[in-house]
Amino acid sequence: MIVVEDLHKSFDGTPVLKGISTVFEKGKTNLIIGRSGSGKTVFLKSLLGLFIPEQGTIIYNGTPYGEMDDEQQRELRQKMGMVFQGSALFDSMTVEENVMFPLKMFTNDSMSGMRDRVDVVLKRVNLTDAHKKFPSEISGGMQKRVAIARAIVNNPQYLFCDEPNSGLDPKTSIVIDNLVQEITQEFDITTVINTHDMNSVMEIGEKIVFLKDGYKAWEGSNKEIFRTDNEAVTSFVYSSELFKKVRQMYLEERN
């Protein structure tokens, strides 16, 4: 579980996060949504410790991140898996080497043990024949799956995904969403996904935090988001014609 209390972050005097408080629950897919520029990525990178907030607390399983020393922070990070927007695979390494990287760095497993583990996670993300390929030789969807495999190979307690569906076709996006949700439930980890994909919200949004201009404007689940009357949320959710019709049907049904 991750508890966030009154998080503030600014760049060159411009406030980006303006006092965000929320809880990301274990075993659930927690989504951060909002328009471009609403502070989603800054929020996610603050959770990861890549940005240091000016004010506020991030508590991982009861321990505030700011009170941990360097060694404790490094140990915590070894329990985190991250899927970056652009996958961030090491382009000079093969798929197998990318996935094996965290094992090589932080375990003392034998090479055969690490290979077995890599095979298991690559099979889990439905990639069984790409071991020796370089990231530049596989598709965007496959790169995302390799990034997920790398993120989960060391059995993380926390999984973070920054726009996991960006640049992917709708079908592949659903595959990635389902995969992340299955992994979250299977390994009982705390997953935080940064997205503006409404399909993801509908499919896997067990807990949703909506950001607007650096504030938390709303939070709830994918079942509640279509029923809320929060103006900021409705203008974001119903910006597409499809969802406008869904909303219309809901209102007609309610009345």
Next chain:
Amino acid sequence: MKYIEAIGKYFLMIREVFSKPTKWAIMKNLILKEIDDLVFGSLGILIFISFFIGGVVAMQTALNMDSPLLPKNLVGFATRQSVILEFAPTFTSIIMAGKVGSYITSSIGTMRVTEQIDALEVMGVNAPNYLIFPKIAAMMFYPFAVSISMFLGILGGWAGSVLGGFTTSAEFTEGLQIGFQPFHVFYAFTKTIIFAFILATIPSYHGFYMRGGALEVGKASTTSFVWTSVVIIIINYIVTQMLLGK
């Protein structure tokens, strides 16, 4: 003010490079790869330049000795002194700032813009140690390249002088031996080690802390070359004053 901030940031980065070392089993392979890329990969251009510059130094010395009172062996002497004291350690380092420095900045900078460094940090890897330490360790083999440069510079001088008909082989060789001070070689290799550290760390700094996209990677490489060269020239002046000055 921003220069002072940059210098402070550079030294903080150096501190990070030497803290929390990566597992030796991994580091060993990284160092071997960097020795291959940075040192062995540069030998070709160093061999080519050293030989011909040595030849030109000898020919220019011979061509500018108008007085018949000056002994011919002065060509060998001047070539040796020029090559050992300045050409091989300093001029070669400026060339390396262009070749190796821009490679280091662009490779680390590309990792920064594609979030690969963020990925390392999120995993709990000490990114400065993982990325920069192997380059520093590899560049400690740079004196090996400089010694080849010294040898070939003098060989080029011999070729330019003897084959160009300016001196005999005996005169050139005699000049090479006149007033030889082993301390000059010590001085040359002392500054080479310092230059090696600069060549590994300043380009790494420019790559590691760059912001922006592909265009900025190119700009960072150019900036890194300029600053590496400037620092090498200044350090060269200081070390020369300290070791050879009276």
